[in-house]
Amino acid sequence: AVGSKVLTTDTMNPSVKKVEYAVRGPIVQRAVEIENELKKGAKKPFSEVIKANIGDAHAMGQQPVTFFRQVLALCSYPELLNSPLFPEDVKSRAGRILQSCGGGSIGAYSASQGIECVRQDVAQYIKQRDGGIPCNPDNIYLSTGASDAIVTILKLLVCGEGRTCTGAMIPIPQYPLYSAALAELGAVQINYYLDEENCWSLNIGELRRALVDARKHCNPRVLCIINPGNPTGQVQSRKCIEDVIRFAAEENLFLMADEVYQDNVYADGCHFHSFKKVLFEMGPQYSNTVELASFHSTSKCYMGECGFRGGYMEVVNMDSDVKAQLTKLVSVRLCPPVPGQALMDLVVNPPKPGEPSHATFMKERTATLRSLAERAKLTEQILNTVPGIHCNPVQGAMYSFPQITIPERAVQEAKEKGQAPDMFYCMKLLDETGICVVPGSGFGQKEGTYHFRMTILPPTDKLKILLQKVKEFHMGFTEQFS
C-alpha cells in the first residue's frame, strides 16, 4: 500500500521500543535545545549549559595525557617517526604498535579479538595489577569501549522464554547500559538494591532476596557488579567481593565485573580489588570454576579518553566451545577501532621509570587523580550543607548520587505532568540554572526516594559555583513547593 510506511513504531522491533537510556535521554535533548537558544541570543538566567550528566572528562576540560597523544599522532602519520619533536620512547612505542598492524598501518583491520601484542600487554598489566596471578592473552578480547564487550557477554548468556528466560541481576541504582541491553535482548532484569544507608554497599542478604524472588519467574544466570560504582561512587571492600564470589559459586551465576573505574578510588581506606584477583586468592575451588568476565575501558580513570572507544574484557573459566562462539561472534563486526586498541595498549603499558616520558606522564596522571579526589570530597561536602539533600561519600568513580527531598506538592505537580518527580526537579534545575544532571529514576532507586546523578568532572572552580547554584536552586525549589 503506497503511502503507508513499512517501518512504524507499531511494526518495529518491540524490544528496541522498551530500551531506555537516561544518560542521554530527554534531559540532554532539552540541554542541547537550550544551548542552541543561547547561541541564537536567547536571554536566560545563565550564560552556558554545564553538562554534568555524563562521565566525559575531556568535554569538561581535562587535558589528554601527552605521551598517549604523541604516540597516537605517530601511529596516524608515521612520517613523524623521523621528526626530532618526539622523545625516543614515544617513537619506539609507536613503531612497536605499527609493526603489529597489517601492512604497518592502523588503517588495516586487526584480528577480531584485537591486536595480538596489545592483548599480551593487557595480560601483563592484569598480572602485575593482581600481584602476579597469571593472565592468558587468549582470554583477552579488545572491544569498542567497555559497552561493546558488556553487551556481547550478555548476548551470549540470553536464552529461553518465560520461566526459563535468562535473568540478569543488576545493582539498583545501575549504569543504564545494563537495563538497556537486557531490554533489547529480551532478558529479565533482576534488581538488587544497594544499601544507601551503608554508603551504597552491596548486601548479600539483598542479593539472595532478589535471587529467590526471581527464580519464581525466570532463570537467573548472571550477576553484574559495578565497582567502583556508577552512579553511586562506592568502592567495594575485599570482604564484600569474596562474599559475592561465594554467592555466585553457590548459586551457579556467571559473574560480570564492570571495573572501568579501577583507578578512580579516592576515599581513605578504600582500595580497588579486582574480582579476578580475589577469585584467585580464594583458592582453586573458586578459581577453577567461577565464570567471570571483567571489563575495562580507556574512557575513565585518569585518561578519560572516551572518544577513542577503547576497551577490553578478560574472560575466566569460560567454556572453550563458548569461547570459540564468542570469537566467531565478534568476527562478524570485523574488529574494534584500531586507534582505540593502540590507546588501550598505552594505558596498560605506560612509560616506565627511566624512560624519557615517564616524569611527565606521572605528573599528569597524579595531578588528575589528585584533583578528582579533591572534587569528590568537595562535592560531598557542599551537597551535605544543603537541607533536604543527603550525599554519601564519593569513594570512587566520577559521580555523586545524592538523595533529595522533594516536597509533596512538587511530586503532585510532576505527576500531573506525567513526569517522574526527580525528572521534574532536574528539568527545572536545567531551565533555571543551565546545570544538566540526570534524574535518579534513570538509574533506578528505591520506591519513594529521589536522587540525581552529577559528575564531579567540572574543574574545581566551576564545580564550586555549580554546587552553590544547586544549593540555591534546591532551597528555592523547596520553598516554592512547601
Next chain:
Amino acid sequence: AVGSKVLTTDTMNPSVKKVEYAVRGPIVQRAVEIENELKKGAKKPFSEVIKANIGDAHAMGQQPVTFFRQVLALCSYPELLNSPLFPEDVKSRAGRILQSCGGGSIGAYSASQGIECVRQDVAQYIKQRDGGIPCNPDNIYLSTGASDAIVTILKLLVCGEGRTCTGAMIPIPQYPLYSAALAELGAVQINYYLDEENCWSLNIGELRRALVDARKHCNPRVLCIINPGNPTGQVQSRKCIEDVIRFAAEENLFLMADEVYQDNVYADGCHFHSFKKVLFEMGPQYSNTVELASFHSTSKCYMGECGFRGGYMEVVNMDSDVKAQLTKLVSVRLCPPVPGQALMDLVVNPPKPGEPSHATFMKERTATLRSLAERAKLTEQILNTVPGIHCNPVQGAMYSFPQITIPERAVQEAKEKGQAPDMFYCMKLLDETGICVVPGSGFGQKEGTYHFRMTILPPTDKLKILLQKVKEFHMGFTEQFS
C-alpha cells in the same frame, strides 16, 4: 552445582550459535596457524601466506592518503597545529574538527548520532554526489564502520514470530554480515540469486520469485542491495536500480542500499548510481514514500581505512517516531569512535582545488583507483585463461568471484571429510600455495556450483604471481582428481 559451567554451548544464546562468518572463518584460522608454523621455521612449498580473503587494502600494502593522516595526527596531538611541518589546509581542517569536539578533544564522546559538523559535511557530500538533490544532516547517522549501521537498521526492522516474522531479502552470493546479523536477530533470510550468466546482475523476476515464495512462511519487509557488489563485483545499471525501487514501492519493502564501494567502479560503461539519487529522480510518487537507508564507510574506495571503523548511513522517508527510536537506540552505545568520524569528515570533504594539499591528494587517489582498475582487469583475464575457471568481469568493488569446476572425485572426497567441496579446494590451495581465499559456500551460491572469492588487492606484481599459482594449482587439482 559446583563444577558445571553456567554457560555452555547447550545453554548459550541459540541465535548466536547459528551465526556464520566465512570471511574470518576456519580458512583464516588455518592461515594464521600456517603463518605461525612458518615463523617457527617450518618448511613449506611457499615462504609467506597471502591473505586474499578480506578487503583490507592497507594490510596488502596500500599506502594511506597523506592529507587524511596528517589531519588525524594533528587531531591526536594538537600541539602540532603550531608545527611548520604541515600545510595550512591540514591545520585548518584539524582545527575545525577539534572545535566541534567536546572540550576541543577527540577524546570526548560525541553526540550519539555523530559530530554535527561531520554530519553536515556528509550531507553536503551526498548532495553534490547526487547532482544537487537535497540531503538533511538530521538524516545522517555516523557509525562504527558500515557494519554497525547495517546491523542497527536490521535490528529496528525485526519483529514477529513464525509466519509474521520479519523476512529480509538478500542477494546470493552476499556479504556474510547480512546472513550473520539476520541469524543473530532471529529474522528470516530470503535469498534472491544474482544472475551469474549475466555478469551477476540483479533480475527483477528472480526478486519476485523469492518474494512470493517467502510470503508463504514469513513477512518480507526489507530488501538489501549491495552495489557495487561484494563478493560479485558487479555494478548495477541505472535501469536496474529504478526497477528495484519500483519493486520495493509496489511490494512495500524497506530498502537497504550498501554502497560502501561507491568509488570502486572500473569497467568501461559502468557508473555508480546512488539509490538516493535514482529514487529522487523517479519523482515524488517514489521520493516521498520509499523508505531507504544507504550506507557508506571509510574502509573501502581509494582510502581503505578499515582500522578506523568510520561509516555513516542516510535514512530517507523514515517515520519520525522510528527515527526517535533509532536515535535512542544508538545512544546506548554512546557514540561511534571519534577518530573514525574525523576520518569520515575528510573523506566526504577532501582538499579542494587551490588548497595546498589538493595536488598530492588527487595524485594519490587517482593512482590507487587506476591501479585497482588495472588489477581488476588482470584478475579477470588471467583467471579466464585457466580451463575449469570462469570469472565474470570485475566491474567494481574489490573482489573476483570465479566459478570453478571441481571434479566429481574431489566432491566425493570433500563429502567424506564433511567439508563443502569449495572449502576442500580452498584449504588445499592454502596448504599448497599459501594463498588464502574464501570458499563460495561462505557467501552462498547456486546449488551444485562452486566458487571462491579472491580480493584484487595484492600489489600488481604479487597479484600476477598469485594468479599464476592459482592457475597451476587448479590444473594440478583437476588432474589429481580426474
